[in-house]
Amino acid sequence: MAVSLLAREVSDVCLGKPALRSLSISATVGDALWALKRFGDNYISVWNCDHNLHLTSPEADKVDDECRCLGKVCMVDIICFLCKEENLSNPATAFQAPLSVLIPKVPGVVRHLEPNASLVEAMDLILEGAQNLVIPLETSYGNSRKKLLQENALSLADSNLHNNRQYCWLTQEDIIRYLLNSIGLFCPTPNNPINSLGIIDTQNILAVHYDDPASSALPLISQSLQTLTSVAIVDNDGKFIGEISPFTLNSCDEDVAAAIATLSVGDLMAYIDCGGRPDDLVQLVKERLQERNLEQALELMEEDSGLLSGGNSFSSSCSSSTEEDLWVGRSGRLGGYSARVVRRSEAIVCYPWSSLVAVMIQALAHRVSYVWVVEEDGTLAGIVTFAGMMKVLRERLRSMA
Incomplete structure (x- = not known):
């Protein structure tokens, strides 16, 4: 049974998880605040991508090839940022600051992992310091992507699609909850x-x-x-x-x-x-x-x-x-x-x-x-x-x- 658990893939833990909502690193603090309140999410993921190409461009299929999640922001990040004296005295200006000011400069906090990676690999990354793992959802958007966006008159920046995929967070809570379902295997610990x-x-x-x-x-x-x-x-x-x-x-x-x-x-x-x-x-x-x-x-x-x-x-x-x-x-x-x-x-x-x-x-x-x-x-x-x-x-x- 332990061998079976060791062989589990992270995609098993990600079943039913919602896709990440995202913002570009070029957005502002005000954009993040608006998105958090508009959509009611606890966190907004921040990505470094080139979403400037038009949907009908011949280069559209090449967009997002190098998309990487840089981290996430939440209301606490914004609150702490506003608490600085210069920002508290002029909040309107603070909201125009680039979103990058909220992203901690700590390497390895966010890691990308493929859905066929093992659960143990995910655990090891977290124990090495990763707080969140970014996992592609196993849904194919490749051929239907431009059609979907064109029908809804969306831009690539608004699509929450990266590398032709949607992603989800895999958190420590997700893994602990999953392990609890097999807690008998760990006895007597x-x-x-x-x-x-x-x-x-x-x-x-x-x-x-x-x-x-x-x-x-x-x-x-x-x-x-x-x-x-x-x-x-x-x-x-x-x-x-x-x-x-x-x-x-x-x-x-x-x-x-x-x-x-x-x-x-x-x-x-x-x-x-x-x-x-x-x-x-x-x-x-x-x-x-x-x-x-x-x-x-x-x-x-x-x-x-x-x-x-x-x-x-x-x-x-x-x-x-x-x-x-x-x-x-x-x-x-x-x-x-x-x-x-x-x-x-x-x-x-x-x-x-x-x-x-x-x-x-x-x-x-x-x-x-x-x-x-x-x-x-x-x-x-x-x-x-x-x-x-x-x-x-x-x-x-x-x-x-």
Whole structure:
């Protein structure tokens, strides 16, 4: 059975995944913001292609031969970008910046992989540092491509076709979910406590204190987005209070940048909670923006800011979420540091003696790629990530081969 799992192709894991929506690297930050809100996607892929040839050109069949995905952008990238002082003072100009400013200059974060590659090959790439694998969907567009585009009067830049193909992301979550379906093959490893498997990371914890300025967490927020983790919030005794999660920030709009620039960490946690923004914090953000003469940033707080081209109007509150999307809190004891802090978006935690399979299920159930590890008294002990889980399962596969 282990041999069968080793032979699985990544196309098996990609079944039913939607095609990537894409933008050219020549687009702007404003284009990315518009696309994220227009289509409701969590991420937009960014490609380096030459889409300038006309559909009827004799060279049209040669377009995209060298298309490569350079990365992806999300609302968190835009929020962190707007938080820079020069951008917060002039958001309209910031939206005209090239999209390339949002793409991290880290090699190997995004890797292309053919659909017939093995699942183990995909796991090894992720363990080497790849965050997302770009996989062609097994649908042929070659001969019908120009006809399809001509009938819909689309340009190559709008088609989301690259190298005559559509692509999807293969994420760490996809692989862990797939492995969970065959978890019995890995026994007894999945039943062992995580503290016996050496996967609790105690060194690379991103953490800030409750009373710190939220702006001090910006570098950590950007880092957590790249490492697919989160920023822990602790008190002076090291007790875990909550987190600033890219998952939560990604469901908010760009005006959150104003809150990050003006609030404390604890107040920001309440501000971005999807249970609703406290009116007193909204007023406090506006007052502090006025004190700093950030009048254009204040416009981001208004529903009809009209900063984007075309006069698009967007809500400035957290995006609506289903109950399935909301994070379920573990206990009032760990999250009850403040009466208005950490309501429905409380962080997910486990204990050092929790089993690997229990932590896997916990993370997958809440659609997060990590689980915080706390001691019985609530002290933050570390973090367990999908990458750490995958490493243990990969080693188990290697021992069975």
